[in-house]
Amino acid sequence: MGCQHLEELYELWLLGALSEQGSLDLRDHLGRGCPQCLARVREAAETVYLLGLAPKPVRPHPRVKAELLRHISRKTTPNR
Numbered sequence: 001m002g003c004q005h006l007e008e009l010y011e012l013w014l015l016g017a018l019s020e021q022g023s024l025d026l027r028d029h030l031g032r033g034c035p036q037c038l039a040r041v042r043e044a045a046e047t048v049y050l051l052g053l054a055p056k057p058v059r060p061h062p063r064v065k066a067e068l069l070r071h072i073s074r075k076t077t078p079n080r
């Protein structure tokens with residue numbers, strides 16, 4: 001049984017973006033232990049995982065940073 005058509009669905013499935021019918025089909029297929037698909041799902045899971053963890057350059061706005069620092073120093077130094 002060919003399952004090439006499932007290839008692009010794994011990422012969607014893992015992200016929960018697949019239709020109910022689609023995910024049912026996929027799970028049914030995986031339930032049959034198709035080694036090709038199990039390998040692909042593992043690959044897709046890795047991709048999704050890496051995408052989720054992709055480092056985003058976060059640079060706090062200078063004013064936000066200054067405010068944060070003020071908050072911190074106010075908390076750590078006794079106000080006398």
Ligand SMILES: [Zn+2]
Nearest residue numbers: 003034036037
């Ligand atoms: Zn398969």
